[in-house]
Amino acid sequence: MKEIVKAFIRRHQMIESGSTVLVAVSGGPDSMALLHLLKTMQEEYDLTLKAISVDHQLRGQDSMDDYAYVKHICDEWGINFIGTSVDVSSYKSKYGTGTQVAARHLRYRFFKEQMLLTHADHLALGHHGDDQAETMLMNLTRASSSRALSGIPAVRPFAGGTIIRPLLTVSKEDIEAYCRAAHIEPRRDASNEETDYTRNDFRKRVIPVLKEKNPLLHIGVQHLSEALQADEAHLYTEAENAAEEMVSFSEMGDKAVFKIDRFKLYPIALQRRVYHLILKYLYNEVPDHLSYRHESIFFALLNSSKSNRTLDFPNQLMISKSYGEMSFYFRRHEEVREYEQQLDIPGDTVWADGSRFTAVVTDTPAEATPCRFVSPTAQLTLPLHIRTRRPGDKMSWRGLSGRKKIKDIFIDMKIPLHKRDAWPVIVDGGGRILWLTGLKKDEEGQNRDAEGPYIQIDYFEGDS
Incomplete structure (x- = not known):
């Protein structure tokens, strides 16, 4: 020996x-x-x-x-x-x-x-x-x-x-x-x-039967184990490379997103391993009750023609398919309900999802962009607040007849379901929606011909 x-x-x-x-x-x-x-x-x-x-x-x-x-x-x-x-x-x-x-x-x-x-x-x-x-x-x-x-x-x-x-x-x-x-x-x-x-049961009842058929069972099993480990090591490395190329992980380690079309370009062997890599990354310890059934459900959703669907996985992990993306995130981090805070003017305000708003008062504002809101101070009812959307929220903008529901704007702009509840909404002191951040602005308060000073708010997106 x-x-x-x-x-x-x-x-x-x-x-x-x-x-x-x-x-x-x-x-x-x-x-x-x-x-x-x-x-x-x-x-x-x-x-x-x-x-x-x-x-x-x-x-x-x-x-x-x-x-x-x-x-x-x-x-x-x-x-x-x-x-x-x-x-x-x-x-x-x-x-x-x-x-x-x-x-x-x-x-x-x-x-x-x-x-x-x-x-x-x-x-x-x-x-x-x-x-x-x-x-x-x-x-x-x-x-x-x-x-x-x-x-x-x-x-x-x-x-x-x-x-x-x-x-x-x-x-x-x-x-x-x-x-x-x-x-x-x-x-x-x-x-x-x-x-x-369980191990003793296998040791006493199963192994002896197999060794009667093959006394050298341990040698064949060890050879098989080494072959499987070598194959798996290679595939795992390829999966790590694939994940690095196509999966976006949040800095907080609580979210992962990939484009479905790009994911499907890889062989199914790598798709499965990338799926498991994502779970390993998000869970501190993968739950014992996470099984092949969850994998089957995930791939059924991935390959279905239906969109805007969400899966509930163990430990509050959610997997959402929406507008060509698959997103993995934890419910406790994503569901921000009825949250509101005052916007510091001037100053920096950090929103619940990690994004940041920088507000200044100036006589010479920069040009407005999708991520910059500019309005004469005199046309705003202060203080301004940031909040989450609420049932029945509506807003208007130049060229729109009447007002439109925030829910419908999200649909038109193809905002994934899991992002909508935490999306920052800027309102004035009277409750008027001024800015659905990054998407739509109320034009009534943005008359650049009016006298200053102006309030300029810049938005810097967080991990969500």
């Missing part, structure tokens, strides 16, 4: 000469075999080895005995030992997570701390080929992307170094045989025999 593992380490360039390696050790066969194997390679690779162990306090005295066993073996083998205890139960109560999620979070948090404190290059974990098969089969029952199906990576970045898994190329039986040959008497976790957890 040692030569197989060494070849795997070389192929994946896991360890460099002179490296500091933290080895996660629970006391079970996998981690004990890994620690022993790396100890036999210590002189050849000039390694600094440190064993790191975590007592999750989930199995009472057995858990404490596992921890003590690892410490004792490290003393016997002359390996530096780093250990801690974590309170999984309190973490579960505080954050409402399951036992396995809580234990993993606390364990990896400690690993990260020690990687940084010891300036370690690598964290070695004892996952083996059967673990890989279990993971890929489990993901097959609940995942919908090739990225999720590609399994456990042999090497991945972590805490300024890498996580390495040298045993992915060997089976559980290989590891048990190694322990017997090396006279290692590992600890046994009785909970691994239970089938309450």
